[in-house]
Every structure is written in C-alpha cells, then in structure tokens.
Amino acid sequence: MTLVAVVGATGTGKSDFALDLAEAVARTGRQAEIVNADAMQLYRGMDIGTAKLPVAARRGIPHHLLDVLEVTAEASVAAYQRDARAAVERITADGGVAVLVGGSGLYVSSVIHDFRFPGTDPAVRARLEAELSERGPGLLHARLREIDAETAAGVDAQNGRRIVRALEVIEVTGEPKAARLPEEPVPWRPHRIVHLRSDRAALVARLDERVEQMWRDGLVDEVAGLLPLGLERGVTARKAIGYAQALAELQGRMPRAEAIVETQQLTRVYARRQVGWFKRYREAVVLDPLDDDARAAELDRLAALD
Numbered sequence: 386m387t388l389v390a391v392v393g394a395t396g397t398g399k400s401d402f403a404l405d406l407a408e409a410v411a412r413t414g415r416q417a418e419i420v421n422a423d424a425m426q427l428y429r430g431m432d433i434g435t436a437k438l439p440v441a442a443r444r445g446i447p448h449h450l451l452d453v454l455e456v457t458a459e460a461s462v463a464a465y466q467r468d469a470r471a472a473v474e475r476i477t478a479d480g481g482v483a484v485l486v487g488g489s490g491l492y493v494s495s496v497i498h499d500f501r502f503p504g505t506d507p508a509v510r511a512r513l514e515a516e517l518s519e520r521g522p523g524l525l526h527a528r529l530r531e532i533d534a535e536t537a538a539g540v541d542a543q544n545g546r547r548i549v550r551a552l553e554v555i556e557v558t559g560e561p562k563a564a565r566l567p568e569e570p571v572p573w574r575p576h577r578i579v580h581l582r583s584d585r586a587a588l589v590a591r592l593d594e595r596v597e598q599m600w601r602d603g604l605v606d607e608v609a610g611l612l613p614l615g616l617e618r619g620v621t622a623r624k625a626i627g628y629a630q631a632l633a634e635l636q637g638r639m640p641r642a643e644a645i646v647e648t649q650q651l652t653r654v655y656a657r658r659q660v661g662w663f664k665r666y667r668e669a670v671v672l673d674p675l676d677d678d679a680r681a682a683e684l685d686r687l688a689a690l691d
C-alpha cells in the first residue's frame with residue numbers, strides 16, 4: 386500500500402504513529418515519507434502552538450508541506466490538494482510509501498478522495514467577505530441554511546471562511562449541492578486509513594495540559610516574533626487556536642489565565658469536531674493509541690501491505 390492516512394483529533398499521537406510506521410516500512414526495505422495534513426503546520430514560524438515536530442525529532446524521515454506558507458498567506462485547500470498529491474506522486478513513483486498525517490479533515494479528504502473544487506470569483510468573494518466583516522458569521526450562516534440546510538449543517542456556524550466559500554460556490558455555480566462534500570466519496574487512489582481515537586476524558590486532560598505547556602514553552606514569545614512578519618494581517622494564521630489568544634495577551638486585551646482557559650475550551654471543541662469528521666471514514670481502522678499490542682500489530686500489518 387503506497388498511501389496511508391493517519392488521522393485523529395489533536396493530541397492523539399498521530400506524529401509518533403506516523404514516524405513508527407515509517408520506520409516499520411524501512412525495515413521491509415522500502416522508504417516512507419510523511420506528508421503534512423495539518424493546515425496550521427503549513428505556516429512558517431508557527432511551531433509551538435501547532436505542536437509541529439522539530440527537525441531533530443523527525444528521526445531523519447523526510448517531511449513534506451511543513452513551513453511552506455508565510456503567516457500573511459491565506460491557506461487554500463485547493464492549493465493544498467494540488468501540492469499534497471504532487472508530493473504523494475513523487476514519493477510513490479519508485480515504490481515508496483506516502484504517510485499522510487494530520488487532523489485537518491477537509492485537507493485529508495481533499496487528498497484521499499476524488500473531488501474537485503469549483504473555481505472562485507474575486508468580486509463575489511470580496512462582497513461576501515465584506516458582509517462577514519460587517520455582520521459576522523451568524524447572519525451569513527443563517528442565509529446559507531435558508532439556501533441549503535444540508536450544506537449549512539456541515540459548516541461550523543463560527544467558521545466565517547468556510548461559510549463565505551460555501552456561499553461563493555453556490556452563487557458561482559448556481560447549484561447549492563456544489564458546496565457539499567460527496568456523500569459517498571470515490572477514492573483518488575487505493576489507500577488505508579488509521580483513525581487514532583482516545584478516551585474522551587483522558588484526551589481532554591491531555592489537551593488541557595498541552596495548552597499550558599505551550600505557554601510554558603514560549604508561545605507568547607513565538608507570537609511576538611511573528612508580528613514583524615505580518616501575523617496580524619494573516620487571514621488564516623492570526624485566527625489559529627492559541628495564536629489568537631496569545632496575541633490578545635501580548636496586546637493587553639486578555640490576561641494570561643483567561644487566554645489559556647479560552648484556548649483549552651476551543652481546543653476541546655475542535656477535537657470534538659475532528660472526531661465527528663473522521664467518523665465518516667467508515668473504512669478506517671480505529672485504534673486506541675495507548676493500546677500497545679493493537680498499535681504494534683497495526684504497524685506490522687501496514688508495513689507488510691503491498
């Protein structure tokens with residue numbers, strides 16, 4: 386199997402599993418390389434708050450699509466799909482194994498499933514973004530719900546970018562269903578999916594501690610270093626969980642304790658949404674990352690696949 390996706394909520398150990406898998410593949414005489422599928426890890430300099438593995442911790446295994454965007458750039462899933470698939474093609478051309486790793490559900494799906502993104506219309510996009518800025522996401526989400534309740538149900542009511550994109554697609558194509566993901570997606574190419582899923586209570590405790598550790602590791606200083614690079618102008622980067630709160634603390638708009646608590650709350654909500662998204666991967670092998678025996682057996686099984 387030349388394409389394996391390792392998915393799951395934040396904090397479930399996807400990076401460690403992927404590295405272990407790459408080493409297991411290497412023992413069979415082949416090479417595995419890792420392709421990032423975490424939207425925030427695309428950004429250069431956003432390391433602590435995204436739990437990005439430092440180079441020294443990557444065990445010498447090649448990683449792709451880390452640190453490829455400036456913080457002022459807007460992340461685009463269509464551009465990501467193009468670049469990630471190109472990386473997969475290069476890795477597998479000579480029999481290598483591409484390990485797609487990340488918790489950004491739409492980004493993972495854009496690679497493993499064969500669907501195409503409708504084009505954009507700059508004028509329509511600008512008008513909708515102006516409405517978003519003036520009126521907030523709630524009213525735009527209500528409009529989307531009136532036009533197509535099914536599409537709206539799959540879009541977070543606070544995710545202004547996704548709402549704008551859905552409304553843009555509907556307006557440009559004239560078809561509400563064009564903004565939906567396919568109900569029965571067709572694989573882009575043969576693949577395996579491993580869904581790491583932890584006990585909810587244990588995961589929440591781990592995530593809360595992880596957020597506190599980010600502050601101890603210097604997240605606020607990292608944000609301060611990104612300000613001269615244009616973080617505040619970034620459409621996507623400045624709104625990232627943890628970064629928005631650290632920025633508020635740095636600017637005196639939020640005390641540290643409140644910034645940490647808000648980040649913990651948002652991280653828990655995000656993890657819950659990730660679990661919901663990855664449940665749709667019915668063909669995935671669901672694995673408790675703390676079950677050592679099951680973990681080892683799955684690593685051996687994946688490494689042995691042709």
